[in-house]
Amino acid sequence: MLMRDGFKRQVWSGQAGLVVALGLAAGQAVSAHAAIFTFSQQCASPNWFGECTTVPCVPSGTQTFNNWGQTGCAGGLALPGAGDTADISGDTVTLNGSASVLGITSNAGTNLTWTTGNLSVGSASALNGTMAITGAVNRTLSGSLTNAGTWNEDTAGSIISMSTANLTNTTGGIWTITNNNWTRLGSTANSFTNAATFQKAGPASVTISGIAVTSSGALDVLDGTLNLTMNTFPLVFQTGSTTTIAPDATLAISGGSIAGPLLGTNNGTLTIASPTLGGAFTYGMTGGPLNWNSGNMNGDGNTMTVNPLASVRLSGGFSRTISGATIVNNGNWVEDTGGFTTSLSTVAITNNGSYTLVGQSVNRVGSTNNSITNNGTWTKTGTATSTISSIAVNHNGTLNVSEGAMAFNGPFSFIAAASSITNIAAGATMNIGCPFQGEVEGANNGIITLNGMSLVDDATINTGPGQTQMQTATTNLNNNTLTIGPATNYRNLTPITKSFSTGTIINNGDWIEDTGGFTTSLASVAITNNGSYTLVGQSVNRVGSTNNSITNNGTWTKSGTATSTISSIAVNHNGTLNVSEGTIAFNGTFPFTAAASSITNIAAGATMNIGCPFQGEVEGANNGIIALNGMSMAGSATINAGPGQTQMQTVSTNLNGHTLTIGPATNYRNLTPVTKSFSGGSIINNGNWLEATGGFTTSLSTVAITNNATMALDGTNWSRVGSTVNTFTNNATFRKIGANAAVLDEIGCVNNALWDVEAGTLSRTGSFTYVQNPGATLRVRKNATATITNSLFQGGTITGLGTLGGSASINLVTAAMTITPGDPGDEGGTLTLQGNLQLSSNDELNIELDARPGTPADTDRLNVSGQYQLNSAVLNVSLAPGFVPTLGDQYTIVNTSVLNPTPGTFGTINYDVPAGVTFSVSYFPGLVRLTVTGTTCDGIDINNDASSFDPQDIEAFLSVYGEGPCVPETATCSDIDFNNDGALFDPCDIDSFLLVFSEGPCTLCGA
Secondary structure, X not given: OEEEOOEEEXXXXXXXXXXXXXXXXXXXXXXXXXXXXXXXXXXXXXXXXXXXXXXXXXXXXXXXXXXXXXXXXXXXXXXXXXXXXXXXXXXXXXXXXXXXXXXXXXXXXXXXXXXXXXXXXXXXXXXXXXXXXXXXXXEEEEEEEEEOOEEEEEEEEEEEEEEEEEEEEOOOOEEEEEEEEEXXXXXXXXXXXXXXXXXXXXXXXXXXXXXXXXXOOEEEEOOOEEEEEEEEEEEEEOOOOEEEEOOOOEEEEEEEEEEEEEEEEEOOEEEEEOOEEEEEEEEEEEEOOEEEEEOOEEEEEXXXXXXXXXXXXXXXXXXXXEEEEEEEEOOEEEEOOOOOEEEEEEXXXXXXXXXXXXXXXXXXOOOOOOEEEEOOEEEEEOOOXXXXXXXXXXXXXXXXXXXXXXXXXXXXXXXXXXXXXXXXOOOOEEEEEOEEEEXXXXXXEEEEEEOOOEEEEEEEEEEEEEEEEEOOOEEEEEEEEEEEOOOOEEEEOOOOOEEEEEEEEEEOOEEEEOOOOOEEEEEEEEEEEOOEXXXXXXXXXXXXXXXXXXXXXXXXXXXXXXXXXXXXXXXXXXXXXXXXXXXXEEEOOOOEEEOXXXXXXXXXXXXXXXXXXXXXXXXXXXXXXXXXXXXXXXXXXXXXXEEEEEEEOOXXXXXXXXXXXXXXXXXXXXXXXXOXXXXXXXXXXXXXXXXXXXXXXXXXXXXXXXXXXXXXXXXOEEEEOOOOOOEEEEOXXXXXXXXXXXXXXXXXXXXXXXEEEOOOEEEEEOOOOEEEOOOOEEEEOOOOEEEEOOEEXXXXXXEEOOEEEOOOEEEOOOOXXXXXXXXXXXXXXXXXXXXXXXXXXXXXXXXXXXXXXXOOOOEOXXXXXXXXEOOOOEEEEEEOOOOOOOOOXXXXXXXXXXXXXXXXXXXXXXXXXXXXXXXXXXXXXXXXEEEEEEOOOOOOOOOOOOOOOOHHHXXXXXXXXXXXXXXXXXXXXXXXXOOOOOOOOOHHHHHHHHHHHOOOOOOOXXX
């Protein structure tokens, strides 16, 4: 080779060179066999297609050269062709046209610049030096090229179309695209594999479209935008790859499929659109988020994993679908699409990091099965509602509903683990409208709504102090248990009829039902209240023939003026029941059972109505009304609540062989003017019992009534039903009050205490017996009448100022009896016994003298309408306190209106009188008379100033004796008949007074 005048000249030697030269001169530019063309710059420009001329050629033409070592006498010299290899090692070459070669050989010293035209390489070739693609022209590239050096592309936005091109950036290579686009030609398959450093530089936007991209090295977006528009081709990040996005730079991935670990640092913008998972895909870039801003995701059965420090953000105002994917979020996943929906089709999402919905909804596509498992922190923000529809949710971590509403709907379940935490902020709402199980625990400052909920297993809600609201019409417990925890304020407020079915509800919190009177229906449901349970005019009933129960172990409150009815529900009351307002009614065929430890309080104006089978103990403070209306006994029962009334309103009460006890605090009242009945059991009254029905009857059928306190009848009759045997045993005070008549018909009566006929008429009729035992009292008060048939007096007292009758003979011979005329507080009067009277020596007649004969109530008297026989009975005579009889006064103490020729006499006569007062007893065929035969003086304290033997007493006595005033005038002096001889202003009174004043005896004149 010889350089001359700036040109390369070829020295020809031998015949072979001449032949080649002649052949080329004749235009033979194509070799017959594959050749290696070695680039050797002959011309001033290093162009691939450059030719240059020098001196004239022999025999004609001009000597012509190209940069491939070819020369001839004319242009069109041979170039590397499709079957040739172009060796450009160590040279600087400019590809300035279209070239198709078998291969390209280069080394580290090679500089190749491609300015125009197309390039096709038939076999894999490595470019080990520098490759520069320039020129604002579109071009096509075919074949396989590997860059191990430096590759720079900047074509002012023009396109390289790939046609079965396979590009590789291998170890040590740096491949930079500044302003260039790649696309595929037709339907050809093309690929780019980056195993070194691939860079996007410059502010322009670069698009790689329809090219399969694999990166195991560094992908650096240093400036501008790199669009990886994959169409149907894969984007694969291999282990060891890193991706860096500089500030203000953008990497946009769309279409095709993506797989592998996308790791690195994002300080700019990363977007993805319509992704398909071509295999397991891991996103682990730190810094800014991966923005999914359009299109759907096809998981194709693969898993997308978000690493702990990475963020994924779903944005853009459109709905999208994720299908056939498993998504594992260990970082920060945010969905903020302005309320548009994410639909899942056979997708499993697991959140181990932070998962945020900003007004975003998630639902299923068609009948596919999908799930969301939250092991980290799931947050709902934004005012729009986020609905999780027909997605199975497994909540194991923390759920924060910070704003708006989050709703779980559809046929798939929401399962909250025991370790999970659920927090609802003030003003926010969580709606459970799907099958539910597990434990919702946390801080609820807003609202949890149960709307269309059912249970798939046991469930607990324990959040507060906000409300958990029951809004659904129907809740199916599915044989599971719903527990309301201690922190929960459960509210049933929606004004519609609701129902629970088949399961158990346990309330440990604060439960309030206030639906404006609408009903809660139960079907095979057991409710247990261990906390606070309030009905505000709410009723609870059963559905169909199902068995249901309410067990109260805490505090049950009825408030509101409307009536709350518990209908056909078995009630077990073990805690406190407060009827604060209105009425609570227990009706139906199932029992109300009150434990001995239970407390029942009824406020003033409020009512508790027991209209169902009843057993146990109702104890507490009743300031209102307990109404027994339709009640029957399921077991023995006690009512001990006052001072309000317990009212018997029912027509029929079946004791069913049990005992009803009215406790000491109870004011029992039978006031309704209708006929009523008790059957088959025992009644024990330890309280205050009053029956005043205006003449209506209480019927008894095999009933034993025992009164241990106070029992009163006013115009109410007792009678037996059929041939049943009924008894009434009085161990305390039995009273007949009021002007209306009362009848005890065919009732066996035993009186062991006080039988007091205070007013009107009380008749004990029929074949059964009235038995009075020792220590008992039968009192018939003034103007009252007691009619008793078949009486058996075995002891005690007959007293009063009224009339006792009903038998032809009152036989008091069989036991020790006492007859005491007089009423409490009365000065004296007549006790009338109708019929004959038989006394014995064991009987006693007590007579108290209250006043002088002829006064309105002069003394106690026994009046017998028939004959009487004293038979040596005992007569006890006493004086009323402060009364001293007058000498000669006569008192009839026993009399009869019929001829009584042989009345007999008293055996023993006892006088409980002051010393000096004496009597005589006279017997006549129709009466017994008591005559005062001796008397005694008045007390010496004449002026009653509590000072005896005082000179002022003398002054007072003499002043009154002289018909003057009592001294001092403020005092009240005793009468002037000091010696009680019946003579006023008698000198004997002066003598007796002065004698007693001198501490001498009371001596009557002439005595």
